Amino acid sequence: MYRFGYLEVAMRQNDFAEEIKDYLKDHPNAAVVNLGCGLDDSGRKCDNGTCKIYNLDFPDVIAVRNELLPAGEREENVACDLNDTSWFEKIDASGGAVFFVSGVFYYFFTEQVKTLVCEMAKTFPGGKLVFDAANKKAGKLLRKTWLKVAKIKNVGSYFAVSKAKKDLSPWSEKIEVSSRGYMLGYNDLKDPSVSKLFRFMAKLGDGFMKMQIVRIDFKK
DSSP states (O other): OHHHHHHHHHHHHHHHHHHHHHHHHHOTTOEEEEETOTTOOHHHHTOOSSOEEEEEEOHHHHHHHHHHSOOOTTEEEEEOOTTSGGGGGGOOOTTOEEEEEOSOGGGSOHHHHHHHHHHHHHHSTTOEEEEEEOOHHHHHHHHHTHHHHTTOOSOOOOOOOSSHHHHHGGGOTTEEEEEEETTTSSOOOOSTTSOHHHHHHHHHHHHTSOOEEEEEEEOO
16 A cells, blocks of 8 residues: 555656646746645756746745755745735746645645635636645545554545536636546556556546546636
8 A cells, every 4th residue: 555655646746747847838937836845846857947946835844945955046945824825926927837736735625725726816827726636535545544644633624626627617717627537647557567456546546536636727
């Protein structure tokens, strides 16, 4: 199960990288914004040489990041609370903006995600947001496994998505919603090095638990 968990995380980052690089093809000078970054360096891995990279997280997290991963050229580490939208002012979106949120929205209330998305849609027209999500069944499994092992006890509610387009499109007329399977939406995993068991579990995750990468385009 842990080995499959590692595969899940690797696939998620690969999915985000594909979405980011796809956006940069048409917006080479865009802002690449990692919301709830931790020590993730996906922005650097997708750097095309002209984009601007922003890494956002709580002040204590950014303090550690500044020590271990100091901001490089065209990069900025921003200390903030994602729910306080004053961080919008830090982002230079003159060349476009692609935002990604990795393993973070699960710990938000639905209204918090809705408010943030709607405000982003108004502020960053032409931009794109991608994040991972799953249904309520996956949330329950998360509480019984990973959170239990990590001894995290103060999380009682999770943002959950079953059918992204149907569930999220009513939030705003300024968004266009689509989604692809978390594990099999970007790669069929038919490489011989991937076991049949893992491929079966990937189908189960994308299907039964609705593990998905949600893409929201902000209309101009």
